[in-house]
Amino acid sequence: MELLQKIALGDEHAFSLFYYRYNKTIYLFAYRILDSEALAEELMQEIMLKIWMMGDELLRIEHVGNYLRVMCRNRCYNQLRQLRREAGKNKMAAADWQEGSNETEESIFLNDARNLLEEAIARLPAQQREVYNLCQIQGLKYEEAASKLNISVLTVQSYMKIALRSVRNTMRNTMRNYTGITVILTILKLF
Known part of the structure; x- marks a missing residue:
């Protein structure tokens, strides 16, 4: 596949095309197994990062769809095993999960992206941050968030729209100091 050849050579535009072509498929597949929007999103980002970092190994892939599935x-099942172990120890499985203790390049990139996103969220006004956390992080529907916060659904929608715009702008401004795949993954996740 020509797209994989370009990605193997470090073509960020080709990776962006690949990302848009396959991110929803990976996300939906992961969501069906994990039953968590946040975990499915995180896993999708990790797979995309892995694809970017594979280099010449990408040239060995014959059927991209099958390979990604x-x-x-496999990553979903590993995630579920990890969550079961953590749940057995009375830990908050989804919130505290991290990919082992080895600091590979992959985990460093991913942690940088997460930290930048967390900083952008922390800069939101309190109400917007609360709505963002409930809807984007915890995966609540607007109606559920409105009920929990005792505000109208339209207010939740309005706060969410403003919060997303603010996070995007903050990320764009912050990302000017960063280069490479961290920028691509973080910005693409926000759109």
Whole structure:
């Protein structure tokens, strides 16, 4: 596949095209297994980062769809095993999960992106931050968030729209100091 050849050579535009072509498929597949929007999103980002970092190994892939499904399935099952272990220890499984203790390049990139996103969220006004956390992080529907906060659904929608715009702008401004795949993954996740 020509797109994989370009990605193997470090073509960020080709990776962006690949991302838009496959991110929803990976996300939906992961969501069906994990039943968590946040975990499915995180896993999708990790798979995309892995694809970017594979280099010449990408040239060995014959059937991209099958390859991504197998990779996604395996990572989902690993995630579920990890969550079960953590749940057995009375930990908050989804919130505290991290990918082991080894600091590979992959985890460093991903942690940088997460930290930048967390900083952008922390800059939101309190109400917007609360709505963002409930809807984007915890995966609540607007109606559920409105009920929990005792505000109208339209107010939740309005706060969410403003919060997303603010996070995007903050990320764009912050990202000017960063280069490479961290920028691509973080910005693409916000759109």
